Amino acid sequence: GAVVSQHPSRVICKSGTSVKIECRSLDFQATTMFWYRQFPKQSLMLMATSNEGSKATYEQGVEKDKFLINHASLTLSTLTVTSAHPEDSSFYICSAWVAGGPGEQFFGPGTRLTVL
Amino acid sequence: QQPVQSPQAVILREGEDAVINCSSSKALYSVHWYRQKHGEAPVFLMILLKGGEQKGHEKISASFNEKKQQSSLYLTASQLSYSGTYFCGTEGGNEKLTFGTGTRLTIIP
Numbered sequence: 001g002a003v004v005s006q007h008p009s010r011v012i013c014k015s016g017t018s019v020k021i022e023c024r025s026l027d028f029q030a031t032t033m034f035w036y037r038q039f040p041k042q043s044l045m046l047m048a049t050s051n052e053g054s055k056a057t058y059e060q061g062v063e064k065d066k067f068l069i070n071h072a073s074l075t076l077s078t079l080t081v082t083s084a085h086p087e088d089s090s091f092y093i094c095s096a097w098v099a100g101g102p103g104e105q106f107f108g109p110g111t112r113l114t115v116l
Numbered sequence: 117q118q119p120v121q122s123p124q125a126v127i128l129r130e131g132e133d134a135v136i137n138c139s140s141s142k143a144l145y146s147v148h149w150y151r152q153k154h155g156e157a158p159v160f161l162m163i164l165l166k167g168g169e170q171k172g173h174e175k176i177s178a179s180f181n182e183k184k185q186q187s188s189l190y191l192t193a194s195q196l197s198y199s200g201t202y203f204c205g206t207e208g209g210n211e212k213l214t215f216g217t218g219t220r221l222t223i224i225p
Contacts, residue, residue, distance in 0.1 A: 044215045093157050103146055107157040
């Protein structure tokens with residue numbers, strides 16, 4: 001199956017700093033990637049859809065100026081959490097569709113963000 | 117709105133069967149099922165497309181009733197490795213997945 005990687009797997013930062021998370025499709029091209037956030041013991045919540053070469057589309061209630069998404073190439077999308085605060089601490093997961101495939105979404109291993 | 121899963125949690129002895137239900141308030145194009153272990157990303161189990169299909173994957177199978185906007189996941193002769201939280205992901209034709217509330221499955225020896 002297709003492989004999606006994320007980096008870093010864990011990050012701890014101070015309140016007020018920015019953190020960048022990378023999502024890469026390793027063996028396929030992804031014109032669309034998705035970013036999810038998952039709080040402990042909760043479900044995955046879609047934050048935004050990342051589109052290669054155009055602006056990301058954000059779900060209702062997600063601040064686009066706080067969660068900056070850049071999809072610079074067909075294999076890389078980045079999520080930058082700006083001015084992070086403790087309430088941003090969460091598990092961030094990206095995923096991607098394989099174009100022309102059966103519709104399966106492939107997930108990255110996730111990034112655990114802890115803001116002190 | 118988020119699909120509702122039932123039950124919220126279930127404990128089984130190894131070898132027992134379980135059914136996990138997923139109910140949506142919206143029309144569905146496809147339903148995806150995932151299993152997530154603690155601290156890890158979800159792992160894809162199967163996808164069902166509209167048309168009322170049923171699918172099987174080893175001892176795990178699923179059905180999709182498009183009219184009722186429901187899907188069920190069937191786990192037979194459960195193994196210890198089946199433990200985890202199961203999520204359905206529903207898709208309404210726009211390629212976005214909306215994940216269900218989750219069902220925590222614990223298998224005990």
